Amino acid sequence: xxxxxGWGFWVFIALLxxxxxxxxxGLGYEQLAPDLLVVALLLAARQLAAGHAAGxxxxxxxxxxxxxxxxxxxxxxxxxxxxxxxxxSRELFSEDNYFLLALYLFAGxxxxxxxxxxxxxxxxxxxxxxxxxxxxxTALYAAAAGLIGLTIYRAFA
Amino acid sequence: xxxxxxxxxxxxxxTYREGLARGVRATVLRPVLALQRGAVEQSVLFEDAxxxxxxxxxxxxxxxxQAGVAAENRQLRDxxxxxxxxxxxFIPAEVxxxxxxxxxxxxxxxxxxxxxxxxxASIVAAQGLVGRVREVDENVSFGIDWMHxxxxxxxxxxxAEVYGILEPRRVxxxxxxxxxxxxxHVELESNALIVSSGHGGVxxxxxxxGTVIGQEGGExxxxxxxxxxxxxxxxxxxxxxxxxxxxRSLGGRDLALAWGIRPREAAEEVSVESDALDAxxxxxxxxxxxxxxGTQPAGPxxxxxxxxxxxxxxxxxxxxxxxxxxxxxxxx
Numbered sequence: 270x271x272x273x274x275g276w277g278f279w280v281f282i283a284l285l286x287x288x289x290x291x292x293x294x295g296l297g298y299e300q301l302a303p304d305l306l307v308v309a310l311l312l313a314a315r316q317l318a319a320g321h322a323a324g325x326x327x328x329x330x331x332x333x334x335x336x337x338x339x340x341x342x343x344x345x346x347x348x349x350x351x352x353x354x355x356x357x358s359r360e361l362f363s364e365d366n367y368f369l370l371a372l373y374l375f376a377g378x379x380x381x382x383x384x385x386x387x388x389x390x391x392x393x394x395x396x397x398x399x400x401x402x403x404x405x406x407t408a409l410y411a412a413a414a415g416l417i418g419l420t421i422y423r424a425f426a
Numbered sequence: 427x428x429x430x431x432x433x434x435x436x437x438x439x440x441t442y443r444e445g446l447a448r449g450v451r452a453t454v455l456r457p458v459l460a461l462q463r464g465a466v467e468q469s470v471l472f473e474d475a476x477x478x479x480x481x482x483x484x485x486x487x488x489x490x491x492q493a494g495v496a497a498e499n500r501q502l503r504d505x506x507x508x509x510x511x512x513x514x515x516f517i518p519a520e521v522x523x524x525x526x527x528x529x530x531x532x533x534x535x536x537x538x539x540x541x542x543x544x545x546x547a548s549i550v551a552a553q554g555l556v557g558r559v560r561e562v563d564e565n566v567s568f569g570i571d572w573m574h575x576x577x578x579x580x581x582x583x584x585x586a587e588v589y590g591i592l593e594p595r596r597v598x599x600x601x602x603x604x605x606x607x608x609x610x611h612v613e614l615e616s617n618a619l620i621v622s623s624g625h626g627g628v629x630x631x632x633x634x635x636g637t638v639i640g641q642e643g644g645e646x647x648x649x650x651x652x653x654x655x656x657x658x659x660x661x662x663x664x665x666x667x668x669x670x671x672x673x674r675s676l677g678g679r680d681l682a683l684a685w686g687i688r689p690r691e692a693a694e695e696v697s698v699e700s701d702a703l704d705a706x707x708x709x710x711x712x713x714x715x716x717x718x719x720g721t722q723p724a725g726p727x728x729x730x731x732x733x734x735x736x737x738x739x740x741x742x743x744x745x746x747x748x749x750x751x752x753x754x755x756x757x758x
Binding site: 295297299320323326327334335336341342343345346349353388398 | 427428429431432433434435436437438443446447448450451454455457458459461462465466469522523524532534599
């Protein structure tokens, strides 16, 4: 699989990361914009060794957590875990199966929210309602955005 | 190894963590934050003009109503030999909510060290207390509001009879505050206003915070707790004022100039006078000359002496409503 991946893919991943910060932070769309940072990591992790994917997750987590200083460690931990798990998922299914890929993005985003909620202690304060009601919707949104992005990339690659 | 580093980031002292975050914001995320600042400032330009005008009119009415009280207060302080109370300076800013990431009660503010924001400063809205500043960068700051789990405020009733500590609560999903540790022998009525007490030096005394909804829990122990409905709801935390250090120049500022209701000649003369004062040069504030020119000296003490006694002499138009002893001149 790694043989098929060229520099264009990494430009695509970088574009997703830049778009994430541009839409969510720069232009202030917040939750209206999908979580492209998680999507980028999940897609990139499948092309990396588990250790490298965890490292990439840590770096992106620090970047993301810098906007919420007290949650910096939580973001770094959540994205490291996600990178590691994402890299391992390569053995489970092929990228060509769009349904499984969508399921992978959905589950990845949900897992990310769950780890963040546990690491920040939010789950004990606000209860699990966000995790059970809102989080699946944001995960669905991220999965849809990821699939659309990947389809566009493949059309041009 | 990476998991270990991530865990280390969670458990290291917040000073180091926030230092790292500040470094990232000042380098990699700097363009993004600059864009965000521009976007927020742009969106402010498209705010509802009618609402802003209504707020301005309300403020103008309040300002005019307070003018006499302020002069009276200064006279009484003079009589008692008290120094003039220095009003606090305010730094206006917009609140930006940070999406997701377990950031409830945490927000970004579009003003930072360069604008005079200091860590720990109180944040207020028109209705009352919002929270306080936690961390300050060059052009942005981060604050917590009353919903944040770390929020605590020493509070009291308006008559200063009952004191307690406010802390956040969530009742049936609704964010509220609880006034804890109040004495058992005093019972607060519903809708009683709770303000900051000034104890501990975190929040200045007298900032409205909320009203009593009812008692929380039973009457066990020697204390009572009350649920408080905060005056500033989360949706109203958009435009805020950050309290700065006491500002000496505000005491002598002619607020009529700020509202555009003083004749232009007077404005220019007062401006020259205040410039001279700022430069540390004794201003040529001759009350008689000022009166002859149809102006009022800017200083509060001078205003107290001159306003009641001297009517403007050389005013170009006498018709129209008079405000603070001067004919109203429409804003340009």
